[in-house]
Amino acid sequence: MAVETIQARSGDIFTTEDETLILNSINQWLDRDVRDKVLELEHADEYPHEMVEQMKALGLFGASISQAYGGLGLPSSTYAKIVTTISEVWMSLTGIFNSHLIMAAAVERFGTEEQKQRFLPRFATGELRGGLALTEPNCGTDLQAVRTRAVRDGDDYVINGTKTWISNGIEGGCVALLVKTDSEIQPRHKGMSLFLAEKGPGFSVGRKLEKLGYKGIDSAELIFDEYRIPADNLIGGEEGHGFHHTVGGLELGRINVAARGVGVANAALNDAVAYAQIRETMGKPIGQHQAIQTKLGDMATRCQAARLLVEDAAKAYDRGERCDMEAGMAKLFASEAAMENAAECMRIHGAYGYSKEYHVERYYRDAPLMCIGEGTNEMQRIIIARQMMERNPV
Ligand SMILES: Cc1cc2nc3c(=O)[nH]c(=O)nc-3n(C[C@H](O)[C@H](O)[C@H](O)COP(=O)(O)OP(=O)(O)OC[C@H]3O[C@@H](n4cnc5c(N)ncnc54)[C@H](O)[C@@H]3O)c2cc1C
Numbered sequence: 001m002a003v004e005t006i007q008a009r010s011g012d013i014f015t016t017e018d019e020t021l022i023l024n025s026i027n028q029w030l031d032r033d034v035r036d037k038v039l040e041l042e043h044a045d046e047y048p049h050e051m052v053e054q055m056k057a058l059g060l061f062g063a064s065i066s067q068a069y070g071g072l073g074l075p076s077s078t079y080a081k082i083v084t085t086i087s088e089v090w091m092s093l094t095g096i097f098n099s100h101l102i103m104a105a106a107v108e109r110f111g112t113e114e115q116k117q118r119f120l121p122r123f124a125t126g127e128l129r130g131g132l133a134l135t136e137p138n139c140g141t142d143l144q145a146v147r148t149r150a151v152r153d154g155d156d157y158v159i160n161g162t163k164t165w166i167s168n169g170i171e172g173g174c175v176a177l178l179v180k181t182d183s184e185i186q187p188r189h190k191g192m193s194l195f196l197a198e199k200g201p202g203f204s205v206g207r208k209l210e211k212l213g214y215k216g217i218d219s220a221e222l223i224f225d226e227y228r229i230p231a232d233n234l235i236g237g238e239e240g241h242g243f244h245h246t247v248g249g250l251e252l253g254r255i256n257v258a259a260r261g262v263g264v265a266n267a268a269l270n271d272a273v274a275y276a277q278i279r280e281t282m283g284k285p286i287g288q289h290q291a292i293q294t295k296l297g298d299m300a301t302r303c304q305a306a307r308l309l310v311e312d313a314a315k316a317y318d319r320g321e322r323c324d325m326e327a328g329m330a331k332l333f334a335s336e337a338a339m340e341n342a343a344e345c346m347r348i349h350g351a352y353g354y355s356k357e358y359h360v361e362r363y364y365r366d367a368p369l370m371c372i373g374e375g376t377n378e379m380q381r382i383i384i385a386r387q388m389m390e391r392n393p394v
Pocket of ligand 1: 133134139211373375379
């Protein structure tokens with residue numbers, strides 16, 4: 001195959017050969033250190049500390065941070081393939097670096113040079129890890145309704161409020177924290193700011209949240225009680241841009257979630273194709289029955305369509321284009337593909353699909369998260385519709 005050049009949004013340049021080398025080393029790691037341990041860690045809901053150290057060594061915590069700040073500077077098209085590859089084995093692992101890298105992207109795109117120098121190298125090595133703290137008990141979709149307040153006090157801000165469902169909230173040391181710096185101003189988004197909040201006095205974990213799936217990775221409620229943070233940690237240094245900074249990161253976030261969806265959809269397809277060839281009924285493998293073949297045909301088509309949508313959105317992102325519609329389509333389609341493929345894989349496996357000794361029931365529990373996180377699928381449909389009209393005025 002001809003070697004092609006791929007350019008990341010950061011300007012870092014790669015070739016398709018580099019991409020193959022990276023994906024090969026990820027696959028080797030998955031085969032050597034991950035695959036056989038997934039069932040145990042999943043059912044114990046245990047944080048995979050050892051794998052986190054291995055992910056640090058692989059450079060995953062700096063995957064999309066540009067090389068100038070110590071990262072790998074990967075294009076999002078390559079990054080999406082990594083996310084899909086890992087999600088085929090254990091989707092939870094990708095959550096440990098996905099939202100971490102969205103936090104990093106907010107700093108790299110909107111932070112001051114001082115903030116980039118101070119945070120990005122530590123993010124890139126995984127020494128300082130974290131995620132996004134947007135959602136609150138009273139609001140998720142309607143982020144402009146957040147109630148967490150930051151009030152200026154000399155060279156600091158004092159923050160009070162509660163965030164919930166925060167991935168990496170327990171194991172991470174830092175979050176990109178969305179707050180109100182002005183609760184009166186209209187439109188509401190002008191009163192929002194995004195801070196880089198490192199753990200310290202006044203910033204504590206309320207509780208670990210128990211979940212249907214997405215085991216191993218921590219989801220937490222975070223409490224900010226008279227939490228004092230230097231004004232230098234306000235991303236970009238100016239109040240009122242937090243909503244814009246957050247929404248800017250969601251394009252990449254949606255591509256990540258879509259890539260996870262492709263991974264789970266692929267895993268379900270692969271398991272179903274294998275099982276259909278070994279399980280026999282009525283004297284022949286079930287894969288010889290047309291009722292099973294139509295399922296496999298639909299599953300394979302969904303995987304291919306979802307993969308192409310992710311690739312299309314990631315390439316648009318790498319070109320620096322506005323891609324909320326493309327990312328929304330990829331996220332919507334790939335997450336629903338994961339849901340449908342997981343359910344079909346379970347049906348094909350019969351009772352074994354319901355067993356905790358197989359991976360199938362995990363796909364079934366993991367898939368719905370992709371329909372909720374990074375903007376629900378209901379909202380993706382609305383974003384796509386609005387963009388269709390905006391791009392096609394009459
Ligand atoms: C495992 C997990 C991990 C998460 N990780 C994080 C994280 O790291 N950081 C973080 O900040 N958040 C995180 N979240 C929260 C997630 O982003 C929110 O759950 C999501 O944004 C939806 O918000 P909500 O749950 O408050 O639902 P709501 O906003 O209350 O929505 C409820 C329902 O109403 C629909 N709806 C809402 N508004 C409209 C509208 N205008 N039109 C049509 N339908 C509408 C929604 O689609 C949904 O079906 C996580 C959630 C989970 C489950």
